[in-house]
Amino acid sequence: MLGVQLLGNGKVAVKEYPDPNLTGNQILIKVKDSGICGSEIKSFLAPNLQEFNDGHEVTGVVIDSGKSQRFKIGDRVGVHAVWGCGNCRWCVAGQYTYCDNRDSLLGAHAELVAAPDHVCLKLPDDVAFDVGVLLSGDGMGVPYHVSKRLNTKGGDFVCIVGVGPIGLGNAMMQSFLGAEVIAIDINDYRLSLAKELGAAHTVNAQQTDPVEAVREITHGMLADKCIEAVGKVETVKVALKLVGKAGAVVTLGEQGDVPVNISGNLIRYDVTLMGSWFYHYAEYPAIVDLYRRGLPVAKLITDHFPLTEAQTAFTRFANGQAGKVMLEP
């Protein structure tokens, strides 16, 4: 099969790999679409050569159902990219991200992908393969899970710090759920996308002080909720300044230590600071429901490239001039 190899320093190659051999309860999927995730950019730009690629957002058609009782050849599927053992108390509840024996999908930018049957999700016939990548992967999964963590209500002022694909997905989800979204970034192209996806306000933090802008928009109250989707010390600090009294900040951008003033940022204002990671397998039907009620998922996808043009696709994505980018073998 053909697959994408990360060569280092922003270069990729499309080369021949052996087809996956099915083990355990795996099924074999012929890939139709794979999405490039913001989390892949670090290894794309890193100086070292990788064996394969970090693709983990994928949909396709089952071409070998192995020992599966749940799937048959021809089924259209997505893959929940983080999976658990399938047997512990968390897995039984469909909460694979809490399992102590987790594994995850890699190498989705390829013609074929193998995945355990208990982490595959059926794509309804009315869901296109590219939209299915977002419904079954990070694209909508993360924003949906965040909406549950934040308990989003209509009328909330929600600041989104950083509108890369994950921030954009949150802008869409929060707006759809009735929040008045304030998108903050330094990339005007992505701010305009946030607006198209439903954000009520946009702030370019290089041109305008975001705290002052948010204070004005919220009539001095500051935000009810803040979603940090960058993963930098400064953006967490900004999010903590943007949140109002009794508000909540959720961090999505991966990073290490960030200094937080416990009294000044949290205690004196009853502010909640929380993390949120990926989404739960069990949440997938609710995400599909939102899509059917009009969540404009397809608008987040700005580009489709053939797998063989992976270099152009990765470069375009890494330059920040795209929403969600799909690769299609």
Ligand SMILES: [Zn+2]
């Ligand atoms: Zn991802």
Ligand SMILES: [Zn+2]
């Ligand atoms: Zn488990």
